[in-house]
Amino acid sequence: MKTQLELAREGIITPQMKKAAIDEGVAETLIRDGIAYGHIVLPCSPSRPNQNVVAIGRGLRTKVNASIGTSSDINSIELEIKKAKAAEEEKADTLMELSTGGDLNAIRQAVLAECNLPVGNVPLYQAFSEAAKKYRNPNKLDSEYLFELIERQLADGISFMAIHCGINRFSIERLRKQGFRYGGLVSKGGTFMVSWMEYNQKENPLYEQFDRVCALMKKYDAVLSLGNGIRAGAIHDSHDRAQMAEMIINCELAELGREMGCQMMVEGPGHVPLDEIAGNIMLEKAMSGGAPYYVLGPLPADSGAGYDHITAAIGAAHSAHHGADLICYITPAEHLALPNEQDVREGVRATRLAARIGDIAKYPERREQEKRVALARRDSAWEDHFKLLMFPEQARAIRKERTPENERTCTMCGDFCANERGYALFKDDIRGDRCRKVEAIIEE
Secondary structure (H helix, E strand, O other): OOOHHHHHHOOOOOHHHHHHHHHHOOOHHHHHHHHHHOOEEOOOOOOOOOOOOOOEEOOOOOEEEEEEOOOOOOOOHHHHHHHHHHHHHOOOOEEEEOOOOOOHHHHHHHHHHHOOOOEEEOHHHHHHHHHHHHHOOHHHOOHHHHHHHHHHHHHHOOOEEEEOOOOOHHHHHHHHHOOOOOOOOOOHHHHHHHHHHHHHOOOOHHHHOHHHHHHHHHHOOOEEEEOOOOOEOOHHHOOOHHHHHHHHHHHHHHHHHHHOOOOEEEEEEEEOOHHHHHHHHHHHHHHHOOOOEEEEEEEOOOOOOOOHHHHHHHHHHHHHHHOOOEEEOOOOOOOOOOOOHHHHHHHHHHHHHHHHHHHHHHOHHHOHHHHHHHHHHHOOOHHHHHHHOOOHHHHHHHHHHOOOOOOOOOOOOHHHOHHHHHHHHHHHHOOHHHOOOHHHOOOO
16 A cells, blocks of 8 residues: 555655545645645545545645543543534644543543544654553653554554654753753653663663554554654743754654655744744754744743643644644643543643634635625624634634624623724725625625
């Protein structure tokens, strides 16, 4: 079986590429050529023919990922299925199943069966969880078992994997020589891999046998997302030598993986102050040859716990504007607890809004939706207005709860409604594309 990348290089437009082009409103050749050059990826496991087709990369809408998963404290298959369905209902584009507690095979398979989104995961989580149970020491993980586990998860229908190939002995040495960090290590998979390497005094097998990783990903036409295991966990660690060492390696591996016919993404950057986000994305794009960038957060402040979905949304909007391709959501529970179903919903909503804001800046020619919202609002055309919003149900509920006396206004201004007065003054002067075309209103 050839991968989407290999087929694109042969000039073939696959059914998945056609579907992605329709969804994006772009030419099929844009999708095909983007995949051929490694600027776009299509995570679509052949084992799940009914999953949503989602293209990620240059020239496309910025996508949103929702992450779910159990922990050693809270592990319920039913809860994870509810969270997966909530993410899909809230219009996340992709899902990551990141469980570390309970029956990990059963949880993964249940989520894959109950959800239509492309699903990704981090194989190191299950590998180290099982090693901890078996040996009472995760550092005794057999590296051969790690490769067996990757294939088993791919066979189940995983469409993309965050695999920590970019951590090596050189990057660990940078941590030591710079005096460690303000925020420490915050990647579970990355930290356990560093621990394994230090305990066994061996190189990272995922780095050492990178060609083997790519061969497995190619076999199942899955996207290899190069995990950011040494990402910054505090803005004071942003772009330190350890993070940059891993980023350089990941970008180099992205190029090597593409040469082998494997679809590649790069992950980063964690906690980054607002003024460094554009530079971070520029570096990733320049060093990786334009590989899609899967952005974790980023969080531009460390002090927003409880509202970190807002902190991250600010960073995500800037990231989307400057070229990020896939944004991993952050929920209100970040840094505090395992997210529940409502946290998932709030996280997806905040991140979708951030991605929309970023895309409005990134693609000025795609602002028609915002114009139509403004026209409906100006004309007090409430039903048309609701249909055009990203969150119509929430908007309707707020208005219903606080219904005004005059149905054309809202209770914010009541009799002092600026829109009503302005419309009355200038309605006869409205012309051109400032006229609201009711027939153009569509539901998303």
